[in-house]
Amino acid sequence: MRRGAAWSSWLSPAVVLLLVVAFALTQGSFYRLQLGTLAGIYAIAVIGLTLLFGGAGQISLGHAGILGTSAFITANLTVSHGWTPLTAMVPAVAGATLMGLLLGWSALRTTGHYLALVTLAFGLMFSEFGRTVFSAGWYGVPPLTLGPLDLGDSQRMFVAVWAVVVASLVAVLLLVKSRFGRSLAALRDDPVAAAASGIDLARTKIAVFAIASALGGVSGWLFAMYQGSVTETSFSFMLSFNLLIMAVIGGLGSPLGAIVGSVFLVVVPEFGREYEDFRLLGYGVALLLVLGLLPGGIASVGRVLADLVLRRSGSATPAVSGK
Amino acid sequence: MTATGALEGRGLARRFGGVTAVSGVDVRIVPGRVTLVLGPNGAGKSTLVNCLTGVDQPSEGNVFLDGKDLTGKTSNRFAQLGVARTFQHARPFRGLTLAENVMVGAHGRTRAGFVRGTLRTPFARREEAELRQTASLLLAEVGLEGREAGSPNDLTLEEERRLELARCLAGNPHILLLDEPAAGLGEDEATALATLVRNLCVDHGLGVLLIEHHLELALSLSDSVLVLDFGKPIFEGTPTEARLDPAVRTAYIGAEGDQ
Numbered sequence: 001m002r003r004g005a006a007w008s009s010w011l012s013p014a015v016v017l018l019l020v021v022a023f024a025l026t027q028g029s030f031y032r033l034q035l036g037t038l039a040g041i042y043a044i045a046v047i048g049l050t051l052l053f054g055g056a057g058q059i060s061l062g063h064a065g066i067l068g069t070s071a072f073i074t075a076n077l078t079v080s081h082g083w084t085p086l087t088a089m090v091p092a093v094a095g096a097t098l099m100g101l102l103l104g105w106s107a108l109r110t111t112g113h114y115l116a117l118v119t120l121a122f123g124l125m126f127s128e129f130g131r132t133v134f135s136a137g138w139y140g141v142p143p144l145t146l147g148p149l150d151l152g153d154s155q156r157m158f159v160a161v162w163a164v165v166v167a168s169l170v171a172v173l174l175l176v177k178s179r180f181g182r183s184l185a186a187l188r189d190d191p192v193a194a195a196a197s198g199i200d201l202a203r204t205k206i207a208v209f210a211i212a213s214a215l216g217g218v219s220g221w222l223f224a225m226y227q228g229s230v231t232e233t234s235f236s237f238m239l240s241f242n243l244l245i246m247a248v249i250g251g252l253g254s255p256l257g258a259i260v261g262s263v264f265l266v267v268v269p270e271f272g273r274e275y276e277d278f279r280l281l282g283y284g285v286a287l288l289l290v291l292g293l294l295p296g297g298i299a300s301v302g303r304v305l306a307d308l309v310l311r312r313s314g315s316a317t318p319a320v321s322g323k
Numbered sequence: 324m325t326a327t328g329a330l331e332g333r334g335l336a337r338r339f340g341g342v343t344a345v346s347g348v349d350v351r352i353v354p355g356r357v358t359l360v361l362g363p364n365g366a367g368k369s370t371l372v373n374c375l376t377g378v379d380q381p382s383e384g385n386v387f388l389d390g391k392d393l394t395g396k397t398s399n400r401f402a403q404l405g406v407a408r409t410f411q412h413a414r415p416f417r418g419l420t421l422a423e424n425v426m427v428g429a430h431g432r433t434r435a436g437f438v439r440g441t442l443r444t445p446f447a448r449r450e451e452a453e454l455r456q457t458a459s460l461l462l463a464e465v466g467l468e469g470r471e472a473g474s475p476n477d478l479t480l481e482e483e484r485r486l487e488l489a490r491c492l493a494g495n496p497h498i499l500l501l502d503e504p505a506a507g508l509g510e511d512e513a514t515a516l517a518t519l520v521r522n523l524c525v526d527h528g529l530g531v532l533l534i535e536h537h538l539e540l541a542l543s544l545s546d547s548v549l550v551l552d553f554g555k556p557i558f559e560g561t562p563t564e565a566r567l568d569p570a571v572r573t574a575y576i577g578a579e580g581d582q
Contacts, residue, residue, distance in 0.1 A: 171441050178440025178447065179426075179433055179454075186416045186427045193414035196378060198402035198431025198494055207437060 012256045013170045020162040024155055033154045035266055040161040041222045043262035046246045047168045047255050048215030054253015055176060056208040057188030058107055059116050062123025063243050066103075066213045068130060068235030070096040070220030075138035075230035085144045085225050092224075093217035100213020104206035123240045130232030137231030144225045151225075161222055165259060168215055172255045175211075184208055245283065249290050251297020260298045328389025329353045329530060330375060330406055330498045336383035337370050337554075344370040345381075345554045352498055354530040357520065359545035359562070361538075361571075367554035368534045369411055372500050375532070376408045377401040388498075403431035407496035411503050411534075413483035415475035415490075422471035424486055425458035428493030454493075461489040465519070481507050485516075492523075499523065500532040505540070513537050517544050542566065 023036060045067055052058050060066075070092040077083040077091065099122075106118045143152035144160070151157045175181050183204050186194035195201050224230050242265060250261025268286075269279055294300055329351055336346040345367040352358050352375075360368050373379035375386055377398035385394045388404055407428070416424050433454060435447035459471055465485040467473075475483060484504060491499060501520070505513040517540050523529045535541035542548070542562040550558040550571050558564075558571045565571050 174443060175437060175441040178437065178443075179430065179435045179451070180437035180440045182419060182423055182427050183430055185418050185423075186430075189416040189418050190414045192378060192398075193410065193416065194427070195398040196376065196402055196408055196410075197427050197490060198399050198429075199427070200399050201397075211437070 010170075013166050013173070016162075016169065016256070016259060017166050020159070020166070024159050024162075028155075030154050033158045035270060036263075037154070037158045037161050037226055039263045039266035040158070040165045041219050041226055042243065042246060042266060043165045043259045044161075044168050044222070045216045045219035046243055046250070046258035046262050047165070047172055048212035048219075049243055049247045050250075050253055050255050050258045051172055051175070051184070051215075052208055052212040053247055055181065055188065056184040056205070058205065058208060059119065060103060060209070060212070060240075061116050061120040061244065062103070062126065062237075062240055063119075063212075063216055064235040064237065064239035065123045065126030066096050066099050066216035067220035067223060067239065068126055069099050070217040071224040071230045071234065072130070072134060074221050074224040075141050078141050078224075079138040085142055085221075086146065089218075089221050092221045093214055096217025096220060097210050097214045100209045100211075100216070101206055103213070104209030107205045107209060108202050120237075120240075123237055127232065127236045130235060134232060137229060139229040141224050141228050141230065143228075144222075157226065161226075164218060164222070168218075169255050169259065176255075180204075180207070245287055249287065249298055251294075251299035254297060254299045257297045257299030264298060329387075330532075331387045332371070332375050332381075332384060333387070334384035335371065335374055335381045335386070337367070337374055337379065338382045343554050345374065345551075346383075348384075348549075348551070348554075348556050350375070350532070350549055352500070352530040352532045354497055355524060355528045356546040357524055357531045357533055357544055359541050359548045360532060360534050360551065361541075361548060361565075362551035365553075366551040368551060369502055370554075371551070372408060372502050372532065372534065376406055376500060378408075399431065402494060402496075405495065405497045406500070407491035407494050407498070408500040409484065409487045409491060409502055409504060411506075413480065413487045415478070415483050415486055417475050419475075420471060421462060421467060421473045421475065421478075421486060422455060422458040424475060425461050425489045425493045426454045428490035429454055429457065429495075431494050457493060458489075461492050462486075464492070465489045466515075481512070488519075496529065498530045498532075502534050503536065504533070505535055505537050508537075513540055520544060 024033070027033060045063060049060065049063060052060055073092040073095045074085065074088045077088040078085055103119055103122060107115050110118050143150065144157070145151060149156065151160050183194065183199045186197065186199055187201060187204050191201055223234070227234065246261035246265050247258055248261070249264060250259065251257025269282070290297060294304060296303070331352070332348060332350045335348045337344045348371060350358065350371070360371065362368050370379065374381040377393070377396050377400060380395060385392055387393065388406065393401065416427060419427065433450055435450050439447040462468060462471060465488050467482065467485060467489065475486060478486060488504065505516050508516060520531060520533070521544060524531050533541060533545060542565065545562055548558065548560060548562055548565040549556060550565065558568050560568070
């Protein structure tokens, strides 16, 4: 049985990896690769959010501020101080993680709606900060190079980003099934009983915010290089909101759902480009449909369909066999 | 790291606004002995347990473990030092399996952090395997044999209570506070539970504080009795003395005897 559990935690990353390689090999179009890369960049942040929301029952409505912190640091160091993108990663991710520690610290004093408001305020503060202090933005962020490997090429960048997505997915799946993952679930299900079982709630909350923010930091760092420029408008509240929708639509608490939700929310609106005005309305309707019909998110669609078929074939057996 | 001494409350009081739930209570839970706390509903028994385990902070008085002052420490600290407790209304972790619930109980005495857990280092694997085995043994001990992969949502209230007991024991505590463990149990089940508590106490040297309404059972199980009424101690002594004490009889036992 334990072997089976180990199997299933490797299965979804393997499937994602296969799809990604197939996509990279068959879809030569720059436009599609760019979209796929963007979806992957968001997916990394959303995987962190599913750990925060679904794994530990915490919330962050200001995650754009985390991605933004990392992207600002990356852009500033590479454009204004001549750092290479790779070395800029260290302070960028560290900065985002530090912001996460601060948010986690505020989660010690607030829970539920109040925590949502605190993180929302953080996100708004960040975008105001960007608007006033860094209104000029940064242009000409160099593409990522890993030694001899130049990721300026869109196909290589796509593969590199998705390699990080798969690595994050594997890490989070393993983490959830570890002692630390259990302590997150205990915190989510019953904080009082969790503490009485020896779990340090403060440390656990701060740690999960830090981990989610580190993933957000990686996402923001990749975003800076993907975009080639960083401006204050890139990390508005709308991005926090989108990341939240990605996590919910994919299936809250499911790291695989995070990937599904990110791809869904990046790709689907592209089909409706000419109906730009109706995009928000479309979001709203899609969100309501998912919440109403698939509370487990798009990632649960297979299970829901299987249940439906089983139930139908169970109750309607005579009709079917009568044909 | 784990202490072995007594858990002691001195001069404990807890007020909620103008209401005094507990006042002037001295209690000592000694390894190898069962201390019974009696009292009618609202006498402050659960509040006392909360104050003794860091779940709630006393308004007055101090809590000592092995002579060390732990007043003001949070409940995870108490758990890490070997003080475990159950809740009057069981509080299982509903998103985890039964085995995982028990494994969480060992959190304070296990070490693998998120880095080692995610990387599955040999240390983390070993700890995890040992923990799974312990969880199976404990589930069997409380009568939930072979249900490791089950969900707490499929348990009866009484089974939830037994799961919680297994979770407590996973932490290898030396002090155990049981808040009405036999509530809702039939006569046979309550006797089985009593045997288990007695075994833990005698064989494993645990100090137990017991809140229980199965009066005869609880008295036969305990070494000393503390009776609370409106938060104040009205009697302290042996079970035999408690049976004879007129104040206790009128406040508590008498009412029970009338039924």
